[in-house]
Amino acid sequence: MKLAILSRAPRAYSTQRLRAAAEQRGHEVKVLNTLRFAIDLSGDEPDLQFRGRRLSDYDAVLPRIGSSITYFGTAVVRQFEQMDVYTPNTANGISNARDKLRATQILSRHSIGMPATTFVRNRADVRPAIERVGGAPVVIKLLEGTQGIGVILAPEVKVAEAIIETLHSTNQNVLIQRFVSESKGRDIRALVVGDRVVAAMRRRAEGDEFRSNVHRGGSVERVELSPEYEQTAVRSAQIMGLKVAGVDMLEGADGPLVMEVNSSPGLQGIETATQLDVAGAIVDYIGNQVAFPEIDVRQRLSVSTGYGVAELLVRNNGDFVGKTIGESSLSERDITVLTLHRGTQVVPNPRNRVALEAGDRLLCFGKLEEMRSMVPERRRRRAKVRKLPAEPLPAATEG
Numbered sequence: 001m002k003l004a005i006l007s008r009a010p011r012a013y014s015t016q017r018l019r020a021a022a023e024q025r026g027h028e029v030k031v032l033n034t035l036r037f038a039i040d041l042s043g044d045e046p047d048l049q050f051r052g053r054r055l056s057d058y059d060a061v062l063p064r065i066g067s068s069i070t071y072f073g074t075a076v077v078r079q080f081e082q083m084d085v086y087t088p089n090t091a092n093g094i095s096n097a098r099d100k101l102r103a104t105q106i107l108s109r110h111s112i113g114m115p116a117t118t119f120v121r122n123r124a125d126v127r128p129a130i131e132r133v134g135g136a137p138v139v140i141k142l143l144e145g146t147q148g149i150g151v152i153l154a155p156e157v158k159v160a161e162a163i164i165e166t167l168h169s170t171n172q173n174v175l176i177q178r179f180v181s182e183s184k185g186r187d188i189r190a191l192v193v194g195d196r197v198v199a200a201m202r203r204r205a206e207g208d209e210f211r212s213n214v215h216r217g218g219s220v221e222r223v224e225l226s227p228e229y230e231q232t233a234v235r236s237a238q239i240m241g242l243k244v245a246g247v248d249m250l251e252g253a254d255g256p257l258v259m260e261v262n263s264s265p266g267l268q269g270i271e272t273a274t275q276l277d278v279a280g281a282i283v284d285y286i287g288n289q290v291a292f293p294e295i296d297v298r299q300r301l302s303v304s305t306g307y308g309v310a311e312l313l314v315r316n317n318g319d320f321v322g323k324t325i326g327e328s329s330l331s332e333r334d335i336t337v338l339t340l341h342r343g344t345q346v347v348p349n350p351r352n353r354v355a356l357e358a359g360d361r362l363l364c365f366g367k368l369e370e371m372r373s374m375v376p377e378r379r380r381r382r383a384k385v386r387k388l389p390a391e392p393l394p395a396a397t398e399g
């Protein structure tokens, strides 16, 4: 294949290793400076120029987008997607992961362990927010920090309040997060490629530092992950929309707590710690997937007016229980079942002979009008189990 590595650091360890791994496997590979692209929307089809000339044909790109150029970088990746060039990490995936709040929000409905996190803006909401995640000491994070910069451990509520107010006053948004003290100075980085963890390491902070980032002087060692940690890492990357990702997890008392998912994970620390060929695994994966450029299903399918995707529920005493998909009248109504979800089980492309059970969820494509009556009621919020002391009753009403 012909592979472009998008990077502004051709001499960096990760870039060099990826390039060498691709060359070793007989691929044609170029490192292209992300900032030298021009997105060209002047012709009949989406196009790209590089250093002022029309870009030649590539089969795949591997984006390594630094946090200082997220907007332009993801725009370039999105343009490759429009041109049907395969990328393991989509523009959406990179944007999702880059913002720690956005990532936490997206993961939060998928039963993935995460440190208790909250986000507020009004001065009056700061103290209750700190209490909600367990009080001081408490972690305060800039939304788009990396390498440990922008992550603060505030020892007392008053100090935390002062820091947050100061940051708010300079228009910086911050997360407030429970300090996971049982994992102080220690965390796990799992390198996910496709649907498996190809390498994992434990990082330990230097001295009394609580951040274990390699850039903060942390040391690394190879670690064998339990299935729980492995699945959490893989699912987090998948939910985020990333096929190459570095998932950071704290070792909580009850299992893994995902802090963030990195879309351009560095390779030096993990290859040194594990002596594994992570770059090779990434290139092999891209080589296998190159025929399947990412398709934005929602965007493509909704081009046919009146049609769309919906999740239908097989109701307890509804018409479908006990019938097979073939007998269900769905196909007569122009509805195609894409996947069947039963508990934690997923059946892709379920056959007509599959019998439906109460509680099954069917991801369907079809005429929206036909599906309307079968759409389940909105998710109800479960009553929250409070482990922390209850807050005083709110004085004001919402709104």
Ligand SMILES: Nc1ncnc2c1ncn2[C@@H]1O[C@H](COP(=O)(O)OP(=O)(O)O)[C@@H](O)[C@H]1O
Residues within 6 Å of the ligand: 115, 139, 141, 145, 146, 147, 148, 149, 150, 151, 177, 178, 179, 180, 181, 183, 184, 185, 186, 187, 210, 211, 212, 213, 248, 250, 259, 260
């Ligand atoms: N809630 C927390 N509890 C304990 N330690 C934390 C917490 N959040 C972050 N840390 C420590 O700080 C480091 C950096 O945090 P992280 O959210 O990964 O930001 P960055 O993007 O800067 O790496 C982590 O690797 C971990 O060692």
Ligand SMILES: [Mg+2]
Residues within 6 Å of the ligand: 147, 148, 213, 248, 260
């Ligand atoms: Mg991190």
